[in-house]
Amino acid sequence: MTDPLSTPRPATCWVLGADGHPFGVQTLAMGVFSPPGGEPRVGVRVGDHVLDAGAAADLGRQAGLVGDGPDLAAAWLTPSLNAFLALGRPAWSIARRWLTEVLTDEVHRELAEPHLHRLEDVTLHLPVEVADYVDFYAAEHHATNVGRIFRPDSPALPAAWRHLPIGYHGRAGTVVVSGTDVVRPTGQRKGPADPAPVFGPSVRLDIEAELGFVVGGATGLGERVGVDRAGEHLFGVVLLNDWSARDIQAWEYVPLGPFLGKSFATSVSAWVTPLDALVGARVPLPAQDPEPLPYLRGEVSGLDLHLEVSLGDTVVSRPESRELYWSPEQMLAHLTVNGASVRPGDLFGSGTISGPGRDTVGSLLELTWNGTEPVTLADGTTRGFLEDGDVVTMTAWAAGPGGHGRVGLGEVTGRIRPALPSMY
Numbered sequence: 001m002t003d004p005l006s007t008p009r010p011a012t013c014w015v016l017g018a019d020g021h022p023f024g025v026q027t028l029a030m031g032v033f034s035p036p037g038g039e040p041r042v043g044v045r046v047g048d049h050v051l052d053a054g055a056a057a058d059l060g061r062q063a064g065l066v067g068d069g070p071d072l073a074a075a076w077l078t079p080s081l082n083a084f085l086a087l088g089r090p091a092w093s094i095a096r097r098w099l100t101e102v103l104t105d106e107v108h109r110e111l112a113e114p115h116l117h118r119l120e121d122v123t124l125h126l127p128v129e130v131a132d133y134v135d136f137y138a139a140e141h142h143a144t145n146v147g148r149i150f151r152p153d154s155p156a157l158p159a160a161w162r163h164l165p166i167g168y169h170g171r172a173g174t175v176v177v178s179g180t181d182v183v184r185p186t187g188q189r190k191g192p193a194d195p196a197p198v199f200g201p202s203v204r205l206d207i208e209a210e211l212g213f214v215v216g217g218a219t220g221l222g223e224r225v226g227v228d229r230a231g232e233h234l235f236g237v238v239l240l241n242d243w244s245a246r247d248i249q250a251w252e253y254v255p256l257g258p259f260l261g262k263s264f265a266t267s268v269s270a271w272v273t274p275l276d277a278l279v280g281a282r283v284p285l286p287a288q289d290p291e292p293l294p295y296l297r298g299e300v301s302g303l304d305l306h307l308e309v310s311l312g313d314t315v316v317s318r319p320e321s322r323e324l325y326w327s328p329e330q331m332l333a334h335l336t337v338n339g340a341s342v343r344p345g346d347l348f349g350s351g352t353i354s355g356p357g358r359d360t361v362g363s364l365l366e367l368t369w370n371g372t373e374p375v376t377l378a379d380g381t382t383r384g385f386l387e388d389g390d391v392v393t394m395t396a397w398a399a400g401p402g403g404h405g406r407v408g409l410g411e412v413t414g415r416i417r418p419a420l421p422s423m424y
């Protein structure tokens, strides 16, 4: 919704290959990396390099470039983004301006260049020590499809769905960084034709393509974050794969919701894209009818990110995040309207992003209609659900500020490893 003519092109960056790159200075994605032989610390992705942000800020402080603002060096010389997230939006804005200045003005090159590492030389880590993890259900096509498959005798969309962003609390401790193998979960399942539940490895292991929102700043118990203040607490976006064992889920979920069917692993991209990089990707939300209650009203908009989901070498779907019915601001307002506090490092998922077409759904459950219409991969094999050894990768991009270039989002990938041998 920005006017292309009024938004200047991003400034030129002195880092080789960064201009025109989806991870150029228009993006400034943040994560945690370790250089060869070094400890994990906060890094900023610049093209195919990573800037050791804390080391650069430390030098900047010594050189008098940072001023009396927040102690960015102290926050960044730590093994997660949490300390930086705790500083809140004013510090995030200062940091973004400072990083832009350092990376675009040649006079700072001498200071910063020794702290640039080639991406291929570093190890990437989980960017955030996840405090609480919530997963919403905000895509209408997904909620409708899952309703039809799981509850064929009930209305597809739950009665509350258009009145509030439905969600559940997930397991923060099993959020893992992209590249982490996922062991096929084992548990109970009972198909409609089975006389009794059986125990064993899931035979309906699935994916869910989502956006994850990383929260910063803290609120106290009993406080609320209104829609119009939510932006102060929303730092950035990760790509999120909510691995789901549909057979375990279908047997266990009534009436309290997903439990072991989803708690074994949730993968996120190593790079967190600041929402400040996505101003050019803001779009009107789908029409909300009925009008939500007053606490969910305000200046709200959606995000137009273009996702791609691959199984091995085959792109199986291209979900579009503008499909999401609720905005991230409404989700955070709802999450806190009862007085639940937020902590730096809270993470919430958007819910599986599915559009109207089969080529835009965010799960195999929908793509193969619960395994009944398998998808054919480039190598000629077919899949209803995931097999051991399968690699699932999700990527995304958005238009850059003012429509100039692209903002890249980090990828989230994971390989399925066989289940542990059964002890029972």
Ligand SMILES: O=C(O)/C=C/C(=O)CC(=O)CC(=O)O
Pocket (backbone or CB within 6 Å): 135, 136, 137, 138, 139, 142, 143, 146, 147, 150, 208, 210, 242, 244, 253, 258, 350, 351, 352
């Ligand atoms: O409708 C259900 O019973 C279950 C839905 C899901 O599994 C989806 C979920 O995790 C929320 C989402 O990703 O949209």
Ligand SMILES: [Ca+2]
Pocket (backbone or CB within 6 Å): 135, 136, 208, 210, 242, 349, 351, 352
């Ligand atoms: Ca989910």
Ligand SMILES: [Mg+2]
Pocket (backbone or CB within 6 Å): 170, 241, 242, 243, 244, 262, 263, 264, 265, 266
């Ligand atoms: Mg999960």
